[in-house]
Amino acid sequence: MCVNEDSGGSPGRFPEFRLRLPGGEDIDRATGALLDAVGTNGSRKFLVRAGSPARDHVMPSFPKHFSGTFKRREELRAAGILVPSHRWPGWLELTADVECGSPSAAAEILVGAPRNGWEEWRTEAGTPLSDFMEGVRSGPNRAWLVRGSNVAGSDLVHRLWLPEGRVTLSAARLRQGVEQGASKERLRAFVEEDYGTTATYNQKLELVDELYTFLSRMKPGDTVCGISGGRLYVGEITGAVEQTVSEGGRSNLRRPVDWQSSGYAYDELPEELQQKLSVQADVVDLTSVQGLVDGLGRTDEELADDAESAGHDPSETVPALAARRELELPEPDQPLADELLVHDVEWLREVRDLLWDERQLVLYGPPGTGKTHLALRLAEFLGGGPERVKLVQFHPSYAYEDFFEGFRPQEDPDTREVAFRLKAGPLRELADLASREGNRHVPHFLIIDEINRANLAKVFGELYFLLEYRNKSVRLTYSGDDFALPPNLFVIGTMNTADRSIALVDAAMRRRFAFVELSPRTEPTKGLLRRWLAAQDRGAEPADLLDALNSRIDDPDFRIGPSYLMKKAVYREGGLDRTWRTKILPLLEEHHYGEGVDIAKTYGLEALRASIAPAPGPGEPHA
Incomplete structure (x- = not known):
C-alpha cells in the first residue's frame, strides 16, 4: 500500500535508488529512498520521489492478483498525483512524493505489474537495494513454503497471515533475542538447551533446519507460499524477522509479507509444484519450482512482457516461461x-x-x-x-x-x-x-x-x-x-x-x-515375420512353419514369437534347422516336461512341413 509523504516517514541511512521502467530508454528513471519507518506488519517503507515516471497501463492480470496495489494506483490517478506526463508523452508522472509499504509495492505502482523491488531498485552504480540490508544473506531470490493451515489446530493463513500481512513460524520454547542471521550451529545449541526432553532427537533436527531457514536463509524479496482451504497463496517477504510472544507460541517468529489478493486452486497447480508442496515439513525450499510459482495466474504473453519490462536479455530463456514449457510425446508416424x-x-x-x-x-x-x-x-x-x-x-x-x-x-x-x-x-x-x-x-x-x-x-x-x-x-x-x-x-x-x-x-x-x-495370435506380432520376410525378399515358408507350430500349442502364453526367425543366421545353409533344434524345440520341451509328448514328432520341422504341404491333385502320388 502507498500513502502520501505526510505519514511521517523519512529517508534512512541509504543512498538514492533508481528504477528502470519497461521500454523507458528515452525517459528518466524513477527515484526513491528506503525509509527507517516500518509498517504495521514490520515491512520497511519506501518513498518514491515526485517527478518519477510510470507506465500508463497495467498488466491484464494485475487488478485480480494485486488488487490492493492496483486500487492505490487508481486512487493516485484520481487524486491528481499520478498524471499524464508533459515531459514524456505516453507516460504518467508523479506530482508529489508517495510513501509505499515496501520497495516492491513502490515498483508495482509505477510499472503496473509484479516487481521485486529489492532487486529492481538500484543505486546509480547498479547495486540492488537488498545488498544494503544488514544481517541478510546475499544472492538470488528464492521461494519457500511455510505451513500455517493447521498450527496447533488453528488456520493461521486466514486468521493471521493474509489479514495482517505476515508469515509466521512456531518456536514456543526458543529463547528471546535470537538474532536474524544466526548460524545453524548456534541454533542447534539453543534448541538442545531450550527444548531439552520436550522434543525427540529427530524433532530437534527438523526444528533446527526450519529455524535456520526462517531466520537466516529467507530474505526480503523472496517468494513465500502458504496453503489453506485447498488453495495456494503467494506473497513476497518484505522485511526482517521479528520475535514476539504469541498465543500458545504458534506464531512467535514473524516476517512481513505482501500477499497477492487471491489464491490458486491446489488441484489446478502444475504437477511438479504439487509434488514439492506435498513434502512433509513446516518449511520447504521451493526454489527448484520457482518458475512455476512465478507464472501462476499469468499468461505467456504477460510473462514475456514482464521479462521485457524488467530488462531481461531477449537471447535468454525467461525462467517462468521455461518452467511451463509443456511436456510432449511426439505422434508416431x-x-x-x-x-x-x-x-x-x-x-x-x-x-x-x-x-x-x-x-x-x-x-x-x-x-x-x-x-x-x-x-x-x-x-x-x-x-x-x-x-x-x-x-x-x-x-x-x-x-x-x-x-x-x-x-x-x-x-x-x-x-x-x-x-x-x-x-x-x-x-x-x-x-x-x-x-x-x-x-x-x-x-x-x-x-x-x-x-x-x-x-x-x-x-x-x-x-x-x-x-x-x-x-x-x-x-x-x-x-x-x-x-x-x-x-x-x-x-x-x-x-x-x-x-x-x-x-x-x-x-x-x-x-x-x-x-x-504382443502375441503371435494378434497383430502387430501375428504378421510381423511375413512382413519382415517380404522386406528381405525371402520366401514365406518360415512364416508358414511358425503359424503351423503355434496352431499346435494350446496355451497362448507358450506360443513362439517371430524374432527367433528374424536373424541372418537362420538363413545360412542349415540355419533354419539348427535354430529350430537348438532354440525353439527346447522351449517346448520345458513346456511339456513330464507329459510324455514326443516334441520332435509334434513340433519338428519334418512334421510341420508335412502339415503345410499342398494336398496332391487328382492322380498325383502322396508324399
Missing part, C-alpha cells in the same frame, strides 16, 4: 511403423496415448515377440534419442538398493580404503537427469526388461506409491531426501508370459501399469 514392421501406425499411436495417460506401461507376451526391441525403439523415438533411455533387467535377487539407492562398498582412490557409501541406482540417476532445469519438458524413459522376474514390492519399496500418485513425494529410506518421480519420466516394462501368466499379476501392479499384449 508411418516411417516409424514401417521401420518396426507394425501393421498399422494407429496401433503405435494408441500405445503412445496409453503412455501419456498412465506413464507406466507393460508389454507382455510369449518369448520372441519383440517386446524389448519395440520398447527401446519406441522410447528412443518418443524421447528424441537413446541418451534419454535407460534399460535395466530385473531378476530374482534384484533389490531396492540395486534399483534406486543404497549403501555399497566403494574404494577411495586416494587412500585405497573401502567404505560403504550411498550410491544411486538407475532409477535415481534417470530421475535426477529428467528433473534437471532445461530437461523438464523432455521425455525420459526407463525400460525394465523382465519386470515380472523380481519381487516388485521389494525392488520399488516406497517408490511403488509414487507410480500411482505422481503428484506426491515421499521421504527416502537411505538418503532421507524428499523425492518425487519427475512428470517427464516414463516407465516401460516387458513381461514374458512363459514365466508368469498375466492372470497372476497382482492388483497393485495392474493398477499402476497399462498392459499391451
Whole structure:
C-alpha cells in the first residue's frame, strides 16, 4: 500500500535508488529512498520521489492478483498525483512524493505489474537495494513454503497471515533475542538447551533446519507460499524477522509479507509444484519450482512482457516461461511403423496415448515377440534419442538398493580404503537427469526388461506409491531426501508370459501399469515375420512353419514369437534347422516336461512341413 509523504516517514541511512521502467530508454528513471519507518506488519517503507515516471497501463492480470496495489494506483490517478506526463508523452508522472509499504509495492505502482523491488531498485552504480540490508544473506531470490493451515489446530493463513500481512513460524520454547542471521550451529545449541526432553532427537533436527531457514536463509524479496482451504497463496517477504510472544507460541517468529489478493486452486497447480508442496515439513525450499510459482495466474504473453519490462536479455530463456514449457510425446508416424514392421501406425499411436495417460506401461507376451526391441525403439523415438533411455533387467535377487539407492562398498582412490557409501541406482540417476532445469519438458524413459522376474514390492519399496500418485513425494529410506518421480519420466516394462501368466499379476501392479499384449495370435506380432520376410525378399515358408507350430500349442502364453526367425543366421545353409533344434524345440520341451509328448514328432520341422504341404491333385502320388 502507498500513502502520501505526510505519514511521517523519512529517508534512512541509504543512498538514492533508481528504477528502470519497461521500454523507458528515452525517459528518466524513477527515484526513491528506503525509509527507517516500518509498517504495521514490520515491512520497511519506501518513498518514491515526485517527478518519477510510470507506465500508463497495467498488466491484464494485475487488478485480480494485486488488487490492493492496483486500487492505490487508481486512487493516485484520481487524486491528481499520478498524471499524464508533459515531459514524456505516453507516460504518467508523479506530482508529489508517495510513501509505499515496501520497495516492491513502490515498483508495482509505477510499472503496473509484479516487481521485486529489492532487486529492481538500484543505486546509480547498479547495486540492488537488498545488498544494503544488514544481517541478510546475499544472492538470488528464492521461494519457500511455510505451513500455517493447521498450527496447533488453528488456520493461521486466514486468521493471521493474509489479514495482517505476515508469515509466521512456531518456536514456543526458543529463547528471546535470537538474532536474524544466526548460524545453524548456534541454533542447534539453543534448541538442545531450550527444548531439552520436550522434543525427540529427530524433532530437534527438523526444528533446527526450519529455524535456520526462517531466520537466516529467507530474505526480503523472496517468494513465500502458504496453503489453506485447498488453495495456494503467494506473497513476497518484505522485511526482517521479528520475535514476539504469541498465543500458545504458534506464531512467535514473524516476517512481513505482501500477499497477492487471491489464491490458486491446489488441484489446478502444475504437477511438479504439487509434488514439492506435498513434502512433509513446516518449511520447504521451493526454489527448484520457482518458475512455476512465478507464472501462476499469468499468461505467456504477460510473462514475456514482464521479462521485457524488467530488462531481461531477449537471447535468454525467461525462467517462468521455461518452467511451463509443456511436456510432449511426439505422434508416431508411418516411417516409424514401417521401420518396426507394425501393421498399422494407429496401433503405435494408441500405445503412445496409453503412455501419456498412465506413464507406466507393460508389454507382455510369449518369448520372441519383440517386446524389448519395440520398447527401446519406441522410447528412443518418443524421447528424441537413446541418451534419454535407460534399460535395466530385473531378476530374482534384484533389490531396492540395486534399483534406486543404497549403501555399497566403494574404494577411495586416494587412500585405497573401502567404505560403504550411498550410491544411486538407475532409477535415481534417470530421475535426477529428467528433473534437471532445461530437461523438464523432455521425455525420459526407463525400460525394465523382465519386470515380472523380481519381487516388485521389494525392488520399488516406497517408490511403488509414487507410480500411482505422481503428484506426491515421499521421504527416502537411505538418503532421507524428499523425492518425487519427475512428470517427464516414463516407465516401460516387458513381461514374458512363459514365466508368469498375466492372470497372476497382482492388483497393485495392474493398477499402476497399462498392459499391451504382443502375441503371435494378434497383430502387430501375428504378421510381423511375413512382413519382415517380404522386406528381405525371402520366401514365406518360415512364416508358414511358425503359424503351423503355434496352431499346435494350446496355451497362448507358450506360443513362439517371430524374432527367433528374424536373424541372418537362420538363413545360412542349415540355419533354419539348427535354430529350430537348438532354440525353439527346447522351449517346448520345458513346456511339456513330464507329459510324455514326443516334441520332435509334434513340433519338428519334418512334421510341420508335412502339415503345410499342398494336398496332391487328382492322380498325383502322396508324399
